[in-house]
Amino acid sequence: MTPATPLLPPADWRDFLALTKPRVMTLVVFTGLCGMLAAPVPIHPVLGFTAILCIALGAGAAGALNQWYEADIDAVMRRTAKRPLPDGRMDRQAALHFGVGLAAFSVLLMGLALNVAAAAILLVSILFYVLIYTVWLKRRTPQNIVIGGAAGAFPPLIGWAAATGQVALLPFLLFMLVFLWTPPHFWALALFVKTDYANAGVPMLPVVAGERVTRRQIGLYTMPMAVAAIAPWPLGLTGAIYGVTSVAGTALFAAMAAQVATRRQAPDDAMRPEKRLFKYSILYLFLLFGALVADRYLT
Numbered sequence: 107m108t109p110a111t112p113l114l115p116p117a118d119w120r121d122f123l124a125l126t127k128p129r130v131m132t133l134v135v136f137t138g139l140c141g142m143l144a145a146p147v148p149i150h151p152v153l154g155f156t157a158i159l160c161i162a163l164g165a166g167a168a169g170a171l172n173q174w175y176e177a178d179i180d181a182v183m184r185r186t187a188k189r190p191l192p193d194g195r196m197d198r199q200a201a202l203h204f205g206v207g208l209a210a211f212s213v214l215l216m217g218l219a220l221n222v223a224a225a226a227i228l229l230v231s232i233l234f235y236v237l238i239y240t241v242w243l244k245r246r247t248p249q250n251i252v253i254g255g256a257a258g259a260f261p262p263l264i265g266w267a268a269a270t271g272q273v274a275l276l277p278f279l280l281f282m283l284v285f286l287w288t289p290p291h292f293w294a295l296a297l298f299v300k301t302d303y304a305n306a307g308v309p310m311l312p313v314v315a316g317e318r319v320t321r322r323q324i325g326l327y328t329m330p331m332a333v334a335a336i337a338p339w340p341l342g343l344t345g346a347i348y349g350v351t352s353v354a355g356t357a358l359f360a361a362m363a364a365q366v367a368t369r370r371q372a373p374d375d376a377m378r379p380e381k382r383l384f385k386y387s388i389l390y391l392f393l394l395f396g397a398l399v400a401d402r403y404l405t
């Protein structure tokens with residue numbers, strides 16, 4: 107006789123929400139919204155709302171499928187052990203159905219209500235995060251987040267494509283900005299949660315190559331990131347609000363990254379430089395994308 111599988115009570119709506127990684131996705135959705143609002147074509151508010159909803163649902167679906175696939179490693183990391191699957195609050199099948207259903211719904215709705223270009227890029231970003239990052243690269247190489255991180259850089263392109271039906275140089279530069287921002291963002295965090303990844307056997311850079319290499323890589327990626335961040339201004343694609351914000355914001359980012367790269371910490375500094383860089387990395391993208399929209403509507 108096969109042993110009875112313990113039946114889990116139906117998951118709470120809060121567990122389904124947690125499956126979508128709502129906190130991380132706020133910035134993903136914000137960059138998509140700003141990409142849409144920065145486009146030179148006005149979009150009907152109902153269609154604009156629908157496009158952003160599709161990005162949010164698509165990103166949430168990707169987060170759910172990520173958690174469905176990696177419940178085993180989430181269970182051994184302190185930061186993730188309380189997620190609905192490793193904590194036993196949800197059935198794996200329910201998470202899979204939720205993720206696949208939400209992904210299909212978001213892509214179809216984007217295609218029907220907006221256009222095929224936006225739907226296609228949304229589909230590519232979901233597949234990129236789930237298949238290329240989560241299933242293929244994450245457990246295999248410390249370059250996982252460099253390549254797989256492209257998934258999180260697509261939303262500005264999706265937003266722009268939703269409004270215009272095509273892509274252009276400015277959203278491409280925004281894609282490059284988020285793409286090159288991801289390594290410093292993530293490796294700064296990985297420096298202070300290194301043992302979690304080591305315990306789970308995930309080959310993140312500080313675990314595999316050590317702290318020194320990781321610090322240097324953070325500094326290295328910051329340089330092309332700075333170029334992508336500032337370039338839209340001299341290229342005449344944005345105005346002075348974005349220009350000044352990007353120059354000042356990026357200078358601060360570069361100063362913090364240099365501190366991390368050279369491991370300088372003032373004796374009275376309570377917070378480790380990498381922790382400060384990680385926190386600032388999030389504010390930085392909010393600032394630059396916010397300035398992009400302010401530029402479009404205030405100048």
Ligand code: HEM
Nearest residue numbers: 129130131133134137251254255258259284288292295388
């Ligand atoms: C492969 C690429 C990335 C990796 C591995 C990564 C990893 C992480 C991790 C592990 C956290 C810590 C806390 C948490 O799980 O909530 C975090 C926080 C965060 N990430 Fe990333 N991230 C990536 C890309 C991105 C992108 C593209 C965005 C948005 C554009 C983003 C936005 C955020 C935000 C807003 C937080 C803070 C969440 C909070 O307040 O709790 N991340 N990231």
Ligand SMILES: CC(C)=CCC/C(C)=C/CC/C(C)=C/COP(=O)(O)OP(=O)(O)O
Nearest residue numbers: 127130134164165168172231232235257258
């Ligand atoms: C529009 C669309 C589909 C966007 C996709 C959004 C996306 C790829 C976001 C990347 C950010 C993210 C949640 C990284 C977490 O990495 P992790 O899974 O290694 O983190 P974990 O250890 O917290 O699970």
